[in-house]
Amino acid sequence: MKTILKNGRILDPSQDLDMVGSLVLEDDQIVEYGNDVQADDADEVFDCTGLWITPGLVDPHVHLREPGHEYKETIVTGTQAAAAGGFTTICCMPNTDPPLDNPALVDFILDRSASPEAGGVFVAPVGAITRGMNGLHLSDLAALKKAGIVAASDEDFPIQNASVMSNAMEFCVQLDLPVMAHCEDRSLTEDGSMNEGAVSSMLGLKGMPRSAEEIAVMRNCLLSLHTGCQLHIMRVSTWGAVEMIRQAKYLGAPVTCDVSPCHFVFTDEMVGEFDTNFKTLPPLRTQVDIDILLQALNDGTIDCIASAHSPHAGHEVQAPFEEAPFGTVGIESVVGVTLTYLTHAGILTPLQTIDKLSTSPARILRLEAGTLKPGETPVAQVTVIDPELQWTFDVHKTFSKGKNTPFHGMSLKGKSVLTFCGSEIYRDAYFDEARYQSLD
Amino acid sequence: MRRNLLGIRQLDPRDIEDLLAQAADFKKLIIKGKSVQTLNRHVVGMLFFENSTRTRVSFEQAANYLGLRTANFASQASSMTKGETLKDTILTLRYERLNGLVMRHRQSGAPSLAARYFGGPVLNAGDGQHEHPTQALADALTITERKGGLKGLVVAIIGDVDHSRVARSNAWLLSKVGAEVRFVGPRTLMPSHTGMLPGQVFYDLSAGIADADVLMCLRLQKERMDSGLLSSVGEYAKLYQVNRDTVRLAKKDCLVMHPGPINRGIELDDVAADSDYSAISNQVENGIFVRMAALKYCFGDDETKQTEKSSKGKAKA
Numbered sequence: 104m105k106t107i108l109k110n111g112r113i114l115d116p117s118q119d120l121d122m123v124g125s126l127v128l129e130d131d132q133i134v135e136y137g138n139d140v141q142a143d144d145a146d147e148v149f150d151c152t153g154l155w156i157t158p159g160l161v162d163p164h165v166h167l168r169e170p171g172h173e174y175k176e177t178i179v180t181g182t183q184a185a186a187a188g189g190f191t192t193i194c195c196m197p198n199t200d201p202p203l204d205n206p207a208l209v210d211f212i213l214d215r216s217a218s219p220e221a222g223g224v225f226v227a228p229v230g231a232i233t234r235g236m237n238g239l240h241l242s243d244l245a246a247l248k249k250a251g252i253v254a255a256s257d258e259d260f261p262i263q264n265a266s267v268m269s270n271a272m273e274f275c276v277q278l279d280l281p282v283m284a285h286c287e288d289r290s291l292t293e294d295g296s297m298n299e300g301a302v303s304s305m306l307g308l309k310g311m312p313r314s315a316e317e318i319a320v321m322r323n324c325l326l327s328l329h330t331g332c333q334l335h336i337m338r339v340s341t342w343g344a345v346e347m348i349r350q351a352k353y354l355g356a357p358v359t360c361d362v363s364p365c366h367f368v369f370t371d372e373m374v375g376e377f378d379t380n381f382k383t384l385p386p387l388r389t390q391v392d393i394d395i396l397l398q399a400l401n402d403g404t405i406d407c408i409a410s411a412h413s414p415h416a417g418h419e420v421q422a423p424f425e426e427a428p429f430g431t432v433g434i435e436s437v438v439g440v441t442l443t444y445l446t447h448a449g450i451l452t453p454l455q456t457i458d459k460l461s462t463s464p465a466r467i468l469r470l471e472a473g474t475l476k477p478g479e480t481p482v483a484q485v486t487v488i489d490p491e492l493q494w495t496f497d498v499h500k501t502f503s504k505g506k507n508t509p510f511h512g513m514s515l516k517g518k519s520v521l522t523f524c525g526s527e528i529y530r531d532a533y534f535d536e537a538r539y540q541s542l543d
Numbered sequence: 544m545r546r547n548l549l550g551i552r553q554l555d556p557r558d559i560e561d562l563l564a565q566a567a568d569f570k571k572l573i574i575k576g577k578s579v580q581t582l583n584r585h586v587v588g589m590l591f592f593e594n595s596t597r598t599r600v601s602f603e604q605a606a607n608y609l610g611l612r613t614a615n616f617a618s619q620a621s622s623m624t625k626g627e628t629l630k631d632t633i634l635t636l637r638y639e640r641l642n643g644l645v646m647r648h649r650q651s652g653a654p655s656l657a658a659r660y661f662g663g664p665v666l667n668a669g670d671g672q673h674e675h676p677t678q679a680l681a682d683a684l685t686i687t688e689r690k691g692g693l694k695g696l697v698v699a700i701i702g703d704v705d706h707s708r709v710a711r712s713n714a715w716l717l718s719k720v721g722a723e724v725r726f727v728g729p730r731t732l733m734p735s736h737t738g739m740l741p742g743q744v745f746y747d748l749s750a751g752i753a754d755a756d757v758l759m760c761l762r763l764q765k766e767r768m769d770s771g772l773l774s775s776v777g778e779y780a781k782l783y784q785v786n787r788d789t790v791r792l793a794k795k796d797c798l799v800m801h802p803g804p805i806n807r808g809i810e811l812d813d814v815a816a817d818s819d820y821s822a823i824s825n826q827v828e829n830g831i832f833v834r835m836a837a838l839k840y841c842f843g844d845d846e847t848k849q850t851e852k853s854s855k856g857k858a859k860a
Contacts, residue, residue: 304734305552307651307672307708312735377652421630421660422649425671 105129106527107142108487111151115158116458117474124258126156126475131482131525133475149521150538151487157457159191159224159484159524161464161472163283163361164337164409165434167226169215170208171200172424174312176414176504178215181434182222184503186529188410188434189519191224191484192465192472196258197231204231204242206250213251222502225484227253227470229283236260236288241271247280248278253468254335256283259384259429263289265322272332280469281333286344287311287385296425298371298386306377308424310384320344324351327358335467336360338411340385342395349404360404360469363411364440367396367432368511377424380509383411384429397450400459407463410437414505432505436496438488440510442517446490453490461486492518492533544843547658547665550674551715557839559683559720565836566669566684568614573608580610582842585642590616590657592648597803597827598677602645605834614641629653633660643841646670651708664841673704678802679712680833683720685825686757689798694721699752699793700742701783702761703732709802710761711741714742727751728761728783731772746782748792754797755793758785758820759800776785776809786812790820798822805839 106128113124113136126136127145135141136156142148152237162185168176178195185193195212203212209228216226230252234240244255255275261284262268275282297303299310320336324347327334339345339360351358354435365383369434370390373381398407413430420427433440441460445451451459465473471480498511522529551559572579587606591599606613616636627635629648635655636644643664644755646654651671658665687693704710704726714724718741726733726742737744746749746855763779773779776794785799799820805811816823 271829299735301736301738301740304705304736305711305739307670307674307711309672310735377655418628418630421628421656423648423653423656425627425650426629 105145107140107144107148108151108156108485109143109148111154111156111487112453112458113156113475114454115475116454116462117158117476119454120475121454126485127377128483128485128523133477133483133485136475140361146541146543148540148542149487150540151493151497153489154520155457155488155490157486157488158461158473158475159486160189160438160519160524161201161470162190162193162410162412162437162459163335163407163464163468164363165193165195165412166198166414166430167195167212168414169199170211174416178226179211179218180502180504181219181412181414182216182224182226184222184412184501185224185432186222186522186524187502187531189438189486189488189522191486191522192227192470192525193224193434194227194229194253194468194492195254197229198199198236198258198260202231202236203228204234204236204247206246209247209250209252210259223524225472225524227468229254229256229258231247231255232257232262232282233267238262238264239267241274242273244278244280248280252280253470254281254283256285256337258283258285258337261287261289261319265326269326269330272326272334273329276330276332277333281335283335283337284323285337286316286323286385288315288318291315291318294425294493296382297374298388300371300389302371306374313343316341316385317343320347322357324348325353328354328356331357333357334359338345338363338366338385338409339396339405340366340388340392342392345395345399345404347493349399352404352449359406361407361409361464362396362400362405363409364433364437364444365509367393367400368440368444373509374424379420379422379427380431380507382424382427382429383431397445400445401450406459406467408437408441408459409464410434411502414503415507417506431508432501432503434496435501435503436508436510436515438519439494439496439515439517442490443513443515447516485523486519487521488517488519489533490517492516492520494518494533545664546841546843547663548676548837548841549599549654549658549667551679551712551719552674554719556719559716562680562833562836562840563684563687565839566680566832568734569608569835570829570832579608579835581858582838583610585842586612586614587643587645588614588616588636588641589844590644590646592646592653593668593669593829595647597830598647601830602668602834604831605838608831609835609838610719611838628654630660633657637661637663645701666841667814669708671708672711673708674712675708676712677830677834677837678709679716680837681826681830682713682759682800682802683716684829684833685800685822686798688825689822690756693717696722697725697754698722698757698759699725699727699755700759700761701727701751703763703767704728704761705732705734706764706767707761708831711740713759714740725751725755729779733766748789752789752793755797756848757798757800758790758793760785762802762804763809780809784810785815787814790815800826803827
């Protein structure tokens with residue numbers, strides 16, 4: 104089986120490549136690309152004129168919810184959503200029930216995600232740092248690493264005790280395992296449900312101050328600097344946190360970070376009359392923060408973009424604001440939102456965009472992904488994006504079980520339309536079938 | 544026209560003036576012993592998810608005067624304790640054919656959620672730290688009676704502003720009708736950012752109440768001490784109590800108000816609470832009349848008008 108992606112704009116940040124040409128897939132591998140490829144004996148041709156051909160996208164932060172919260176999402180629906188969003192490799196978070204703190208659960212997730220009914224993408228599990236994510240006793244991280252975790256994190260239950268975090272980092276240095284951290288000093292955010300600011304004061308909601316995020320960012324950066332542990336800070340949201348990370352990088356700490364689309368698009372004013380679709384963790388901040396986040400995306404202080412895909416059931420979201428859970432779905436809207444608000448807005452070049460969505464997260468988490476170089480990934484991982492496609496995001500047409508999103512109904516420009524992971528795993532309804540030719 | 548009353552923030556100054564005028568009318572009629580049983584077709588659910596004696600009694604009285612029947616719903620005895628979601632409770636009451644809801648809830652914004660699913664008027668009787676619109680109306684009616692109006696008055700709201708829905712509703716109302724609002728209290732009990740609230744902040748009592756026409760004291764919850772927001776009740780009282788001495792800093796004919804229940808000796812002393820300055824008992828009584836006006840605002844009087852219109856139509860035909 105030979106497939107040609109013909110005449111597209113090939114964007115591969117792993118080799119700083121931005122050229123017009125064609126890419127050849129044979130069986131499950133990329134065999135060559137360029138403007139002089141062997142295409143005579145192809146079985147099928149996709150005319151990619153005007154489209155981008157990129158390495159399969161990589162999402163460092165996805166909640167698949169299984170085991171334990173299958174009513175919110177399953178490995179099957181979550182991986183299908185990932186394929187539809189243009190992703191070929193995703194990292195799943197450990198806050199399942201039970202949490203991902205033992206090797207048997209890692210095996211379970213890898214088995215389920217490889218099953219035929221799943222979406223066909225690679226799932227890279229993130230293990231819990233502490234047992235039951237209790238914040239006190241370390242999990243058997245060596246055994247977890249052997250089972251296949253790519254990083255350790257207590258995610259939404261950030262370790263509060265600095266000594267526990269320090270020990271975790273020492274262990275992870277030894278195991279050569281990155282630590283991913285959601286940064287929040289919980290003593291400052293107790294009962295909080297949105298950003299502490301003028302809007303929370305007006306609505307009478309307990310605020311979550313920016314200092315809660317910044318104190319934890321600073322602590323974790325210092326621990327990383329002094330232990331030498333690779334630290335990836337998840338979804339940074341305040342200008343102060345960005346400045347701390349900039350400083351930590353300057354000091355030589357092995358620190359990276361990501362941002363999620365909600366945080367560079369919306370401010371806390373969007374909460375309006377208690378709209379729970381705008382309840383995120385960290386909370387939505389202010390325009391000053393967005394301005395600095397955009398600048399940091401552009402200058403590279405923010406390394407990558409994460410969907411922070413957090414599906415919840417309708418009954419959980421349709422609740423009083425303080426009671427509703429944090430988080431929004433995002434894996435099926437992240438490409439459209441990123442292209443609309445960053446690429447078309449001139450914040451990121453097309454090559455930078457694909458770096459943030461693929462090559463950079465793959466490099467940080469050492470995943471075999473994020474490149475078009477033949478033989479560098481276990482199977483071919485390729486995404487085709489239509490950068491000019493105007494479409495409206497309709498959450499009711501998504502694969503994810505979660506329908507909690509602030510992006511529903513928004514008009515976006517740019518969409519992933521084809522996803523290959525070994526074989527073609529997703530073809531979007533917006534893909535123009537006239538571009539497809541089967542030569543069998 | 545059916546409409547919700549979820550907060551003062553969303554109201555036009557015109558709505559506020561109409562509500563106060565209507566409340567004053569009701570008060571005159573009730574004192575004269577006239578019957579105003581105009582809403583006797585409706586049954587309103589009284590949903591008090593948070594304990595309240597005075598607001599509940601006041602709403603019951605208002606409903607009685609209007610001929611409105613009430614269906615009581617105590618949260619302890621309800622299915623909420625059996626794990627039902629608020630949305631399902633509201634939908635149940637909708638299909639129990641209740642015509643309206645008076646709702647108090649410990650969480651800010653809960654009545655907005657109820658309004659989304661109920662399908663009839665929802666009247667906020669206090670939600671979390673967000674709004675308490677009928678208390679603000681009662682206070683405004685009281686000030687109007689005693690001062691002849693609201694425009695141009697200086698009103699100091701004193702105490703735990705951050706945790707107070709009464710403070711927020713009062714600030715919205717008073718600023719919308721042209722009064723000057725001051726928030727007075729310690730930094731730890733002040734909203735972190737007051738940029739979107741209509742009032743000027745004072746941390747010093749004497750500066751905050753200087754030449755004020757109205758001193759509106761807020762109740763100090765004792766649990767604020769446990770959460771470390773205050774050092775002691777004694778220190779709070781020394782710094783922020785409205786009493787025989789501090790009341791002199793305000794205008795000579797100032798009003799002293801309190802939404803109740805009062806912690807005597809903490810936010811107010813006996814002299815300030817019981818003197819001629821005090822308007823506290825008027826606030827309680829006026830609560831009934833503004834709640835009548837609020838119920839009428841929510842249910843409207845379109846039905847009676849429509850009946851008139853249709854009968855006229857018939858006569859013509």
